Amino acid sequence: MSAPTAPALDLTPAPAAAPAPSRVLRQARTEALLLVRNGEQLLLALVIPLAVLAAGRFFEARIGSFQLLAPSVLALAVWSTCFTSVAISTGFERRYGVLERLAATPLGKGGLLLGKALAVLAVLVGQLLVIAVAALLLGWRPSATVGSAATGVLAVLLGGAAFVALALLLAGRLRAEATLGLANVIYVLLLAGGALLVPLDRYPAAVRGALELLPTAALGEAVRAAATGGALGWPLLVLLVWLAVAGLLTRKVFRWLS
Protein backbone atom coordinates (compact mmCIF):
# COMPACT_ATOMS: atom_id res chain seq x y z
CA MET A 1 0.00 0.00 0.00
CA SER A 2 2.81 2.41 0.89
CA ALA A 3 5.22 2.92 -1.98
CA PRO A 4 8.83 3.25 -0.84
CA THR A 5 9.33 6.36 -2.98
CA ALA A 6 6.06 8.02 -2.04
CA PRO A 7 6.61 11.71 -1.32
CA ALA A 8 6.03 12.94 2.22
CA LEU A 9 2.63 14.36 2.92
CA ASP A 10 1.93 17.29 5.19
CA LEU A 11 -1.10 15.96 7.04
CA THR A 12 -1.47 19.00 9.29
CA PRO A 13 -5.14 20.02 9.31
CA ALA A 14 -5.93 22.98 7.08
CA PRO A 15 -9.61 22.71 6.30
CA ALA A 16 -11.17 25.44 4.17
CA ALA A 17 -13.86 25.29 1.54
CA ALA A 18 -13.28 26.28 -2.07
CA PRO A 19 -15.51 29.17 -3.20
CA ALA A 20 -19.14 28.09 -3.66
CA PRO A 21 -19.32 28.71 -7.45
CA SER A 22 -16.18 26.65 -7.97
CA ARG A 23 -17.59 23.76 -5.89
CA VAL A 24 -20.85 23.74 -7.85
CA LEU A 25 -19.07 23.93 -11.20
CA ARG A 26 -16.77 21.09 -10.17
CA GLN A 27 -19.79 18.98 -9.29
CA ALA A 28 -21.53 19.86 -12.56
CA ARG A 29 -18.42 19.01 -14.59
CA THR A 30 -17.96 15.62 -12.95
CA GLU A 31 -21.64 14.70 -13.26
CA ALA A 32 -21.77 15.77 -16.91
CA LEU A 33 -18.62 13.77 -17.66
CA LEU A 34 -20.08 10.66 -16.06
CA LEU A 35 -23.42 11.11 -17.84
CA VAL A 36 -21.75 11.46 -21.23
CA ARG A 37 -19.41 8.52 -20.57
CA ASN A 38 -22.25 6.16 -19.66
CA GLY A 39 -23.35 4.07 -22.64
CA GLU A 40 -26.93 3.60 -21.43
CA GLN A 41 -27.33 7.32 -20.92
CA LEU A 42 -25.99 8.00 -24.41
CA LEU A 43 -28.52 5.56 -25.79
CA LEU A 44 -31.31 7.49 -24.09
CA ALA A 45 -29.91 10.91 -24.85
CA LEU A 46 -28.90 10.58 -28.49
CA VAL A 47 -29.22 7.17 -30.10
CA ILE A 48 -32.98 6.69 -29.54
CA PRO A 49 -33.95 10.29 -30.49
CA LEU A 50 -31.76 10.22 -33.61
CA ALA A 51 -33.15 6.81 -34.60
CA VAL A 52 -36.73 8.10 -34.24
CA LEU A 53 -35.79 11.16 -36.26
CA ALA A 54 -34.27 9.10 -39.07
CA ALA A 55 -37.20 6.68 -39.09
CA GLY A 56 -39.63 9.60 -39.22
CA ARG A 57 -37.80 11.13 -42.17
CA PHE A 58 -37.65 7.98 -44.25
CA PHE A 59 -41.11 6.66 -43.38
CA GLU A 60 -42.85 10.04 -43.37
CA ALA A 61 -45.73 8.79 -45.47
CA ARG A 62 -46.66 6.24 -42.80
CA ILE A 63 -45.65 8.11 -39.64
CA GLY A 64 -46.84 11.63 -40.41
CA SER A 65 -45.38 15.07 -41.00
CA PHE A 66 -41.65 15.31 -40.39
CA GLN A 67 -42.16 19.01 -39.62
CA LEU A 68 -44.13 17.94 -36.53
CA LEU A 69 -41.97 14.95 -35.70
CA ALA A 70 -38.74 16.95 -35.42
CA PRO A 71 -39.92 19.18 -32.54
CA SER A 72 -41.54 16.11 -30.96
CA VAL A 73 -38.13 14.43 -30.91
CA LEU A 74 -36.68 17.50 -29.20
CA ALA A 75 -39.36 17.08 -26.52
CA LEU A 76 -38.48 13.38 -26.30
CA ALA A 77 -34.85 14.32 -25.65
CA VAL A 78 -35.90 16.53 -22.72
CA TRP A 79 -37.99 13.66 -21.36
CA SER A 80 -35.23 11.06 -21.62
CA THR A 81 -32.44 13.20 -20.17
CA CYS A 82 -34.35 15.02 -17.45
CA PHE A 83 -36.51 12.14 -16.27
CA THR A 84 -35.11 8.72 -17.08
CA SER A 85 -31.40 9.51 -16.94
CA VAL A 86 -31.67 11.58 -13.77
CA ALA A 87 -33.85 9.00 -12.01
CA ILE A 88 -31.52 6.11 -12.78
CA SER A 89 -28.27 7.95 -12.05
CA THR A 90 -29.56 9.48 -8.81
CA GLY A 91 -31.00 6.16 -7.66
CA PHE A 92 -27.59 4.53 -7.97
CA GLU A 93 -25.80 7.54 -6.47
CA ARG A 94 -27.99 7.09 -3.42
CA ARG A 95 -27.44 3.35 -3.38
CA TYR A 96 -23.64 3.67 -3.75
CA GLY A 97 -23.37 6.27 -0.99
CA VAL A 98 -22.29 9.08 -3.33
CA LEU A 99 -24.97 11.36 -1.94
CA GLU A 100 -23.94 10.45 1.61
CA ARG A 101 -20.30 11.25 0.93
CA LEU A 102 -20.87 14.51 -0.94
CA ALA A 103 -23.53 15.84 1.42
CA ALA A 104 -20.89 15.68 4.18
CA THR A 105 -18.42 17.87 2.26
CA PRO A 106 -18.43 21.65 1.78
CA LEU A 107 -20.50 21.03 -1.37
CA GLY A 108 -23.50 20.18 0.85
CA LYS A 109 -26.94 19.12 -0.27
CA GLY A 110 -27.75 22.45 -1.94
CA GLY A 111 -24.52 22.51 -3.94
CA LEU A 112 -25.01 18.91 -4.95
CA LEU A 113 -28.49 19.61 -6.33
CA LEU A 114 -27.34 22.79 -8.08
CA GLY A 115 -24.39 20.96 -9.63
CA LYS A 116 -26.68 18.18 -10.79
CA ALA A 117 -29.07 20.72 -12.33
CA LEU A 118 -26.21 22.42 -14.20
CA ALA A 119 -24.90 19.08 -15.45
CA VAL A 120 -28.33 18.09 -16.74
CA LEU A 121 -28.72 21.49 -18.40
CA ALA A 122 -25.31 21.20 -20.10
CA VAL A 123 -26.06 17.70 -21.39
CA LEU A 124 -29.54 18.80 -22.49
CA VAL A 125 -28.25 21.81 -24.43
CA GLY A 126 -25.66 19.66 -26.22
CA GLN A 127 -28.23 16.99 -26.94
CA LEU A 128 -30.81 19.46 -28.31
CA LEU A 129 -28.17 21.07 -30.53
CA VAL A 130 -27.11 17.74 -32.05
CA ILE A 131 -30.72 16.64 -32.62
CA ALA A 132 -31.76 20.03 -34.05
CA VAL A 133 -28.83 20.05 -36.47
CA ALA A 134 -29.60 16.48 -37.52
CA ALA A 135 -33.26 17.40 -38.03
CA LEU A 136 -32.32 20.45 -40.12
CA LEU A 137 -30.03 18.30 -42.25
CA LEU A 138 -32.89 15.84 -42.75
CA GLY A 139 -35.19 18.60 -43.99
CA TRP A 140 -36.82 20.15 -40.93
CA ARG A 141 -37.78 23.73 -41.67
CA PRO A 142 -39.18 25.33 -38.50
CA SER A 143 -41.28 28.47 -38.88
CA ALA A 144 -40.84 29.77 -35.34
CA THR A 145 -41.16 33.43 -34.46
CA VAL A 146 -39.22 35.11 -31.65
CA GLY A 147 -42.28 34.92 -29.41
CA SER A 148 -43.03 31.27 -30.18
CA ALA A 149 -39.38 30.30 -29.74
CA ALA A 150 -39.28 32.03 -26.34
CA THR A 151 -42.41 30.12 -25.30
CA GLY A 152 -40.82 26.90 -26.51
CA VAL A 153 -37.65 27.55 -24.50
CA LEU A 154 -39.72 28.35 -21.41
CA ALA A 155 -41.66 25.12 -21.88
CA VAL A 156 -38.41 23.15 -22.18
CA LEU A 157 -37.06 24.74 -18.99
CA LEU A 158 -40.30 24.18 -17.05
CA GLY A 159 -40.75 20.68 -18.44
CA GLY A 160 -37.13 19.77 -17.78
CA ALA A 161 -37.36 21.01 -14.19
CA ALA A 162 -40.65 19.15 -13.61
CA PHE A 163 -39.16 15.94 -15.05
CA VAL A 164 -36.07 16.27 -12.83
CA ALA A 165 -38.32 16.76 -9.78
CA LEU A 166 -40.30 13.64 -10.72
CA ALA A 167 -37.07 11.72 -11.26
CA LEU A 168 -35.76 12.71 -7.83
CA LEU A 169 -39.08 11.73 -6.29
CA LEU A 170 -38.61 8.17 -7.61
CA ALA A 171 -34.89 7.99 -6.91
CA GLY A 172 -35.21 9.44 -3.44
CA ARG A 173 -37.73 6.87 -2.23
CA LEU A 174 -37.29 3.60 -4.09
CA ARG A 175 -34.42 1.14 -4.22
CA ALA A 176 -32.06 1.73 -7.13
CA GLU A 177 -33.20 -1.39 -8.99
CA ALA A 178 -36.87 -0.44 -8.58
CA THR A 179 -36.09 3.08 -9.78
CA LEU A 180 -34.29 1.66 -12.81
CA GLY A 181 -37.22 -0.54 -13.74
CA LEU A 182 -39.99 1.95 -13.04
CA ALA A 183 -38.23 4.88 -14.73
CA ASN A 184 -37.84 2.81 -17.91
CA VAL A 185 -41.46 1.65 -17.83
CA ILE A 186 -42.76 5.20 -17.33
CA TYR A 187 -40.39 6.43 -20.05
CA VAL A 188 -41.76 3.99 -22.63
CA LEU A 189 -45.40 4.37 -21.54
CA LEU A 190 -45.43 8.15 -21.82
CA LEU A 191 -43.24 8.12 -24.92
CA ALA A 192 -45.78 5.90 -26.64
CA GLY A 193 -49.02 7.09 -25.10
CA GLY A 194 -48.32 10.43 -23.45
CA ALA A 195 -48.71 12.70 -26.50
CA LEU A 196 -44.99 13.35 -26.45
CA LEU A 197 -44.13 12.10 -29.93
CA VAL A 198 -47.63 11.88 -31.36
CA PRO A 199 -49.61 15.14 -31.42
CA LEU A 200 -52.63 15.32 -29.12
CA ASP A 201 -55.13 15.68 -31.98
CA ARG A 202 -54.18 12.22 -33.27
CA TYR A 203 -55.56 10.60 -30.10
CA PRO A 204 -59.27 9.71 -29.69
CA ALA A 205 -61.29 12.69 -28.51
CA ALA A 206 -62.38 10.76 -25.40
CA VAL A 207 -58.86 10.65 -23.93
CA ARG A 208 -57.55 14.04 -25.03
CA GLY A 209 -58.83 15.83 -21.91
CA ALA A 210 -56.95 13.45 -19.65
CA LEU A 211 -53.81 13.45 -21.79
CA GLU A 212 -53.69 17.26 -21.70
CA LEU A 213 -52.93 17.00 -18.00
CA LEU A 214 -49.77 14.96 -18.55
CA PRO A 215 -46.47 16.84 -18.48
CA THR A 216 -45.28 14.94 -21.55
CA ALA A 217 -48.32 16.07 -23.55
CA ALA A 218 -47.89 19.64 -22.34
CA LEU A 219 -44.24 19.72 -23.37
CA GLY A 220 -44.86 17.99 -26.71
CA GLU A 221 -47.69 20.34 -27.66
CA ALA A 222 -45.76 23.44 -26.54
CA VAL A 223 -42.64 22.56 -28.54
CA ARG A 224 -44.61 21.52 -31.64
CA ALA A 225 -46.57 24.78 -31.49
CA ALA A 226 -43.41 26.82 -30.98
CA ALA A 227 -41.75 25.24 -34.02
CA THR A 228 -44.68 26.24 -36.22
CA GLY A 229 -44.95 29.80 -34.98
CA GLY A 230 -47.57 29.25 -32.27
CA ALA A 231 -47.37 30.02 -28.56
CA LEU A 232 -49.67 27.97 -26.31
CA GLY A 233 -50.34 29.05 -22.74
CA TRP A 234 -52.05 26.01 -21.21
CA PRO A 235 -49.02 23.70 -21.48
CA LEU A 236 -46.96 26.17 -19.46
CA LEU A 237 -49.60 26.13 -16.73
CA VAL A 238 -49.72 22.31 -16.70
CA LEU A 239 -45.93 22.10 -16.49
CA LEU A 240 -45.82 24.70 -13.73
CA VAL A 241 -48.32 22.72 -11.64
CA TRP A 242 -46.33 19.48 -12.16
CA LEU A 243 -43.14 21.27 -11.19
CA ALA A 244 -44.68 22.76 -8.04
CA VAL A 245 -46.32 19.51 -6.89
CA ALA A 246 -43.37 17.24 -7.71
CA GLY A 247 -40.89 19.76 -6.29
CA LEU A 248 -42.73 20.06 -2.98
CA LEU A 249 -43.25 16.32 -2.69
CA THR A 250 -39.61 15.60 -3.47
CA ARG A 251 -38.46 18.15 -0.92
CA LYS A 252 -40.64 16.45 1.68
CA VAL A 253 -39.87 12.79 1.04
CA PHE A 254 -36.42 12.62 -0.61
CA ARG A 255 -34.01 10.39 1.34
CA TRP A 256 -30.28 10.96 0.99
CA LEU A 257 -29.37 7.60 2.52
CA SER A 258 -30.21 4.22 1.07
Place this chain on the structure above:
Amino acid sequence: MTDRTTRAEPALEATGLTVRFGDRTALDDLSLTAARGAITALLGPNGAGKTTFLRCCTGLIRPSAGRVRVLGHPAGSPAATVGIGSMPQSTGAWSGIRPLELLRHLAGLYAHPLPVDALAARLGIDDFARTPYRRLSGGEKQAVNLAGALVGRPELVFLDEPTAGMDPHARRATWALLGELREAGVSLLLTTHAMDEAATLADRVHIVDGGRVRLSGTVAELTGDGRSLEDVFLASTSPHAVSPSGAER
Protein backbone atom coordinates in the same frame (compact mmCIF):
# COMPACT_ATOMS: atom_id res chain seq x y z
CA MET B 1 -10.83 27.46 10.95
CA THR B 2 -11.48 27.31 14.68
CA ASP B 3 -11.42 30.20 17.09
CA ARG B 4 -10.06 30.01 20.62
CA THR B 5 -13.44 29.11 22.15
CA THR B 6 -14.25 26.20 19.84
CA ARG B 7 -10.64 24.99 19.97
CA ALA B 8 -11.06 24.40 23.71
CA GLU B 9 -14.00 22.05 23.11
CA PRO B 10 -13.53 18.34 22.36
CA ALA B 11 -13.36 17.38 18.70
CA LEU B 12 -16.73 15.74 19.15
CA GLU B 13 -19.33 15.91 21.86
CA ALA B 14 -22.62 14.00 21.71
CA THR B 15 -25.14 14.49 24.48
CA GLY B 16 -28.32 12.50 25.04
CA LEU B 17 -28.53 11.45 21.41
CA THR B 18 -31.69 9.57 20.48
CA VAL B 19 -32.60 8.38 16.98
CA ARG B 20 -35.68 6.33 16.12
CA PHE B 21 -36.51 4.61 12.81
CA GLY B 22 -40.22 3.92 13.15
CA ASP B 23 -40.65 1.66 16.15
CA ARG B 24 -36.96 0.87 16.42
CA THR B 25 -34.64 2.93 18.58
CA ALA B 26 -31.22 3.08 16.91
CA LEU B 27 -29.61 5.46 19.41
CA ASP B 28 -30.89 5.60 22.95
CA ASP B 29 -29.71 8.62 24.94
CA LEU B 30 -26.15 8.12 23.74
CA SER B 31 -23.48 10.45 25.10
CA LEU B 32 -19.76 10.42 24.35
CA THR B 33 -16.85 12.68 23.56
CA ALA B 34 -13.80 12.37 21.34
CA ALA B 35 -10.70 14.31 22.32
CA ARG B 36 -8.74 16.50 19.92
CA GLY B 37 -5.64 15.00 18.39
CA ALA B 38 -6.56 11.51 19.53
CA ILE B 39 -7.91 8.30 18.03
CA THR B 40 -11.25 7.28 19.48
CA ALA B 41 -12.62 3.85 18.66
CA LEU B 42 -16.26 2.91 18.67
CA LEU B 43 -16.79 -0.82 19.16
CA GLY B 44 -20.13 -2.53 18.92
CA PRO B 45 -21.90 -5.51 17.36
CA ASN B 46 -23.86 -5.16 14.12
CA GLY B 47 -26.94 -3.06 14.74
CA ALA B 48 -25.45 -1.36 17.80
CA GLY B 49 -25.92 2.09 16.24
CA LYS B 50 -22.35 2.93 15.22
CA THR B 51 -23.12 3.95 11.63
CA THR B 52 -26.23 5.84 12.71
CA PHE B 53 -24.07 7.72 15.20
CA LEU B 54 -21.53 8.66 12.52
CA ARG B 55 -24.35 9.83 10.26
CA CYS B 56 -25.61 12.07 13.06
CA CYS B 57 -22.09 13.48 13.37
CA THR B 58 -21.91 14.28 9.66
CA GLY B 59 -25.38 15.87 9.74
CA LEU B 60 -27.03 13.25 7.54
CA ILE B 61 -29.42 12.07 10.24
CA ARG B 62 -31.19 14.52 12.49
CA PRO B 63 -31.64 13.04 15.97
CA SER B 64 -35.05 12.91 17.63
CA ALA B 65 -33.42 14.25 20.80
CA GLY B 66 -30.03 15.33 22.04
CA ARG B 67 -27.27 17.22 20.26
CA VAL B 68 -23.92 16.70 18.60
CA ARG B 69 -21.21 19.34 18.46
CA VAL B 70 -18.46 18.79 15.92
CA LEU B 71 -15.31 20.90 16.29
CA GLY B 72 -17.34 23.23 18.49
CA HIS B 73 -20.16 23.67 15.97
CA PRO B 74 -23.55 21.99 15.51
CA ALA B 75 -23.25 18.81 13.42
CA GLY B 76 -24.18 19.41 9.80
CA SER B 77 -23.53 23.15 9.94
CA PRO B 78 -21.19 24.54 7.25
CA ALA B 79 -18.59 25.38 9.92
CA ALA B 80 -18.60 21.77 11.14
CA THR B 81 -18.80 20.16 7.70
CA VAL B 82 -15.77 21.95 6.27
CA GLY B 83 -13.55 20.59 9.04
CA ILE B 84 -14.46 16.92 8.74
CA GLY B 85 -13.51 14.08 6.46
CA SER B 86 -15.81 11.11 6.20
CA MET B 87 -15.18 7.57 5.04
CA PRO B 88 -18.58 5.90 4.81
CA GLN B 89 -19.02 2.17 5.24
CA SER B 90 -20.74 1.87 1.86
CA THR B 91 -18.89 2.49 -1.38
CA GLY B 92 -19.24 6.28 -1.54
CA ALA B 93 -18.36 6.69 -5.21
CA TRP B 94 -19.92 6.66 -8.66
CA SER B 95 -19.47 3.21 -10.18
CA GLY B 96 -17.91 4.52 -13.39
CA ILE B 97 -15.50 7.06 -11.93
CA ARG B 98 -11.76 6.39 -11.82
CA PRO B 99 -9.96 6.77 -8.49
CA LEU B 100 -7.93 9.84 -9.43
CA GLU B 101 -10.99 11.50 -10.96
CA LEU B 102 -12.87 11.01 -7.71
CA LEU B 103 -10.00 12.34 -5.62
CA ARG B 104 -9.53 15.39 -7.89
CA HIS B 105 -13.26 16.01 -7.70
CA LEU B 106 -13.24 15.91 -3.90
CA ALA B 107 -10.03 17.98 -3.72
CA GLY B 108 -11.72 20.64 -5.84
CA LEU B 109 -14.27 21.22 -3.09
CA TYR B 110 -11.54 22.48 -0.73
CA ALA B 111 -9.29 25.53 -0.75
CA HIS B 112 -6.11 23.81 0.47
CA PRO B 113 -6.43 20.10 -0.34
CA LEU B 114 -3.66 17.56 -0.05
CA PRO B 115 -1.83 17.06 -3.36
CA VAL B 116 -3.81 14.30 -5.04
CA ASP B 117 -0.87 12.62 -6.76
CA ALA B 118 1.16 12.42 -3.54
CA LEU B 119 -1.85 11.14 -1.59
CA ALA B 120 -2.55 8.51 -4.25
CA ALA B 121 1.08 7.44 -4.20
CA ARG B 122 1.06 7.20 -0.39
CA LEU B 123 -1.98 4.91 -0.45
CA GLY B 124 -0.85 2.87 -3.45
CA ILE B 125 -3.76 4.09 -5.57
CA ASP B 126 -1.42 4.75 -8.51
CA ASP B 127 -1.46 1.03 -9.24
CA PHE B 128 -5.14 1.09 -10.18
CA ALA B 129 -5.62 4.79 -10.96
CA ARG B 130 -7.34 4.21 -14.31
CA THR B 131 -9.61 1.35 -13.24
CA PRO B 132 -13.28 2.27 -12.87
CA TYR B 133 -14.35 2.19 -9.24
CA ARG B 134 -16.79 -0.69 -9.76
CA ARG B 135 -13.93 -2.97 -10.85
CA LEU B 136 -11.74 -2.34 -7.79
CA SER B 137 -11.30 -4.97 -5.10
CA GLY B 138 -12.73 -4.35 -1.63
CA GLY B 139 -9.36 -3.28 -0.27
CA GLU B 140 -8.68 -0.95 -3.21
CA LYS B 141 -12.06 0.69 -2.71
CA GLN B 142 -11.24 1.17 0.95
CA ALA B 143 -7.95 2.87 0.02
CA VAL B 144 -9.76 5.27 -2.33
CA ASN B 145 -12.42 5.97 0.28
CA LEU B 146 -9.78 6.67 2.90
CA ALA B 147 -7.98 9.04 0.53
CA GLY B 148 -11.31 10.77 -0.13
CA ALA B 149 -11.79 11.33 3.59
CA LEU B 150 -8.33 12.87 3.96
CA VAL B 151 -7.96 14.96 0.81
CA GLY B 152 -9.59 18.08 2.33
CA ARG B 153 -7.01 18.20 5.17
CA PRO B 154 -9.66 17.73 7.86
CA GLU B 155 -9.36 18.38 11.58
CA LEU B 156 -11.64 15.46 12.42
CA VAL B 157 -11.98 12.26 10.42
CA PHE B 158 -14.83 9.75 10.70
CA LEU B 159 -13.85 6.27 9.55
CA ASP B 160 -16.53 3.59 9.36
CA GLU B 161 -14.68 0.26 9.46
CA PRO B 162 -11.68 1.65 7.57
CA THR B 163 -9.72 -1.57 7.14
CA ALA B 164 -12.58 -3.97 6.34
CA GLY B 165 -11.60 -5.93 3.22
CA MET B 166 -7.93 -4.92 3.33
CA ASP B 167 -5.13 -7.48 3.21
CA PRO B 168 -2.73 -7.53 6.19
CA HIS B 169 -0.10 -5.37 4.42
CA ALA B 170 -2.63 -2.70 3.49
CA ARG B 171 -4.13 -2.89 6.97
CA ARG B 172 -0.80 -2.27 8.69
CA ALA B 173 0.01 0.56 6.26
CA THR B 174 -3.36 2.13 7.06
CA TRP B 175 -2.69 1.85 10.77
CA ALA B 176 0.63 3.63 10.24
CA LEU B 177 -1.10 6.40 8.30
CA LEU B 178 -3.74 6.84 11.00
CA GLY B 179 -0.91 7.14 13.53
CA GLU B 180 0.74 9.82 11.40
CA LEU B 181 -2.53 11.70 11.18
CA ARG B 182 -2.80 11.71 14.96
CA GLU B 183 0.79 12.94 15.23
CA ALA B 184 -0.09 15.76 12.84
CA GLY B 185 -2.92 16.87 15.13
CA VAL B 186 -5.87 15.28 13.37
CA SER B 187 -8.64 13.84 15.54
CA LEU B 188 -9.99 10.46 14.43
CA LEU B 189 -13.15 8.57 15.30
CA LEU B 190 -13.29 5.08 13.88
CA THR B 191 -15.69 2.20 14.14
CA THR B 192 -14.30 -1.30 13.92
CA HIS B 193 -15.04 -4.91 14.65
CA ALA B 194 -11.33 -5.68 14.89
CA MET B 195 -10.28 -5.75 18.53
CA ASP B 196 -6.58 -5.74 17.62
CA GLU B 197 -7.15 -2.58 15.59
CA ALA B 198 -8.79 -0.81 18.51
CA ALA B 199 -6.15 -2.09 20.93
CA THR B 200 -3.30 -0.95 18.70
CA LEU B 201 -4.62 2.43 17.64
CA ALA B 202 -7.15 3.83 20.05
CA ASP B 203 -6.39 6.33 22.77
CA ARG B 204 -9.91 5.80 24.05
CA VAL B 205 -12.54 3.16 23.36
CA HIS B 206 -16.31 3.39 23.65
CA ILE B 207 -18.22 0.09 23.57
CA VAL B 208 -21.72 0.65 22.20
CA ASP B 209 -24.66 -1.71 22.31
CA GLY B 210 -28.38 -1.16 21.82
CA GLY B 211 -27.74 2.46 20.91
CA ARG B 212 -26.04 3.30 24.22
CA VAL B 213 -22.47 3.53 25.41
CA ARG B 214 -21.93 0.55 27.72
CA LEU B 215 -18.27 1.06 28.61
CA SER B 216 -15.67 3.75 28.01
CA GLY B 217 -12.00 4.00 28.81
CA THR B 218 -8.50 3.46 27.57
CA VAL B 219 -7.62 -0.05 26.50
CA ALA B 220 -5.50 -0.37 29.65
CA GLU B 221 -8.44 0.67 31.84
CA LEU B 222 -10.87 -1.67 30.11
CA THR B 223 -8.53 -4.66 30.31
CA GLY B 224 -7.13 -3.88 33.74
CA ASP B 225 -8.56 -7.06 35.28
CA GLY B 226 -6.54 -9.26 32.94
CA ARG B 227 -9.27 -9.92 30.40
CA SER B 228 -8.66 -9.27 26.70
CA LEU B 229 -10.48 -6.43 24.96
CA GLU B 230 -12.53 -9.04 23.10
CA ASP B 231 -13.60 -10.65 26.39
CA VAL B 232 -14.63 -7.24 27.72
CA PHE B 233 -16.53 -6.58 24.49
CA LEU B 234 -18.35 -9.92 24.58
CA ALA B 235 -19.28 -9.48 28.22
CA SER B 236 -20.72 -5.99 27.71
CA THR B 237 -22.64 -6.51 24.46
CA SER B 238 -25.21 -8.89 23.03
CA PRO B 239 -25.40 -10.33 19.49
CA HIS B 240 -27.63 -8.42 17.07
CA ALA B 241 -29.24 -9.36 13.78
CA VAL B 242 -28.07 -7.55 10.66
CA SER B 243 -30.74 -5.60 8.80
CA PRO B 244 -32.08 -7.15 5.56
CA SER B 245 -29.96 -4.85 3.41
CA GLY B 246 -26.87 -6.11 5.15
CA ALA B 247 -26.04 -2.60 6.30
CA GLU B 248 -25.95 -1.59 9.87
CA ARG B 249 -28.36 1.20 10.71
